[in-house]
Amino acid sequence: MADMTHTGALSPTAPRPRKPIKLRHIVDHAVLIAGALFMVFPVALVLMTTSFEDVDIVKNGLQVGLEGKMLENFEAAMFEASGFSKSITGTKMLINSLILGFGFAIGKIAISMMAAYAIVYFRLRFATFAFWIIFTTLLLPLEVRILPSYEAIQSLGLANTYTGLIVPLIASATGTFFFRQFFRSIPEELVEAARIDGAGPVKFFIDILVPLSKTMIAAIFIIMFVYGWNQYLWPTLITTDESMFTLVRGIKQIVQVLGQTGAMIPEYGKALALSLIAMIPPVAIVIFFQSWFVKGLTESDK
């Protein structure tokens, strides 16, 4: 109902239209369609362009239309080795991205659920202190401590490993904070009842708390998977070995290769296809599990 109509802007001097509802609906839809086009068109145009020959793309840039090269370009992006050392294919990058996305999401959820459980459900003298130690990490994004984090990983010999890629990203409290809030909203009677029935802390956690948190876990999983998949700066620093590249890290390589002026025709079709492959999994998850995703986003950031 609440509405910010721009009917006034369309007819500044005219009185309110006779059928305000109808005109307002048209304006509403027009604005929404314009917005949807603004979001969708850039990617749609890139998708269409992947169906063109590289020579065409070099000459004319992004193009509307459909030629026959799409499958070929996607195939090349997935299976043809690329990079400076010709040692990595799109498939390998996809696998690395999946490892990063799943590894980060699962690791983060497991570690933060355990920590939140300890903080909320135990009479622990230093629980509040532990909470603040963890909570402070919310304050500083990885980007501001990127150089020392890099040094730490280097000195631990974890460069170019999945551990070095994933674990430092887990070092922030977003998940812990989220599960703490959720656990606190669970009725107190539950743990009392469980104790009367003789359930120990481990049993309570596995048989009662985890099943109760299922929706929350799913919601936070989606947010974390997308976050992990989309990491750029950290993988750029920590993976110098091309066989460790993720798809998003691979974008940097693509940009640099396309920027070079050489005798060869730059493989634009393949590069654009690869950028689309880098979007598909997280986009698919967000669209298919939309309600969980929205829940996770709006509730985790509070």
Place this chain on the structure above:
Amino acid sequence: MKRAGFTTVWLPVALLLPQLMIIAIFFYWPAAWAVQSSFYLQDPFGFGSTFVGVENYTDLMTNIEYAKVARFTLIYTALVTFFSLALALLLAVKADAVIKGAKSYRTLLMWVYAIAPPVAGFLGLMFFDQRNGPLTEMFQFFGWDFRLGADYNSTATAMVIVAVWKQIPVNFIFFLSGLQSIPKSVREAALIDNRSASGRFWDVTFPLLAPTAFFLLIINITYALFDTFGIIDTLVRSEPGNNPVTLVYKVFVDGFRGNDLGGSSAQSVILMILVLALTVFQFRLIERRIHYT
């Protein structure tokens, strides 16, 4: 802590240990290291370092280049925050008003959330291509000699547009969920009191959305400061040259390319203080929100 908590001691310690260890190694140690090395001048060839006190900081304060980057960061953050919030609010209000196709609109307007910033930056690179980018051609049609990567203002414009495009979905989702949590009774009462739709929006809806908007303000400032790194890096093709960059990008360039550890660390510490201030501000807002709503 729950009143009826368990009393075991070893278990909670074991449960907390993984998290505490990870943040000790990858958070507290690096953060402390940054603070410490911001007081030292590192030999560029790696032969030790000398204590220089606050010299790295005073150098930054008098550095014209740093002032320029700080000014750009300020303008960039303001533009990205304003446009992504304003456009998302408009779209959320419309998406809340329509009945037909509401779900499809919602999906179409939020899916870009999942695209990685550097991938968005790469699309930007194609759209703003110097020779045949469609948006370059559009700007040139209007008489602006748009040259991404060669002209300061062109690059800055491209950065803002891509960053706004990428950020609209988050703001849209929060605004829409804020709008949908406004009770029906309030809307109906407003409908009776105020016949003009825009009047209703500014007098009733907007004030009710204010907490969401404040919260999003902080989120967007943080986004523009930190999360747009990938967009900037791809748009300048990792070679900033004379192009505009943000403070975070400069930390990275000075630390990793320039090997200026002390200077880069001092910049990190300044950013830490900035984030700290923002977060304190945010918590005070959240506290207020809990009190009054």
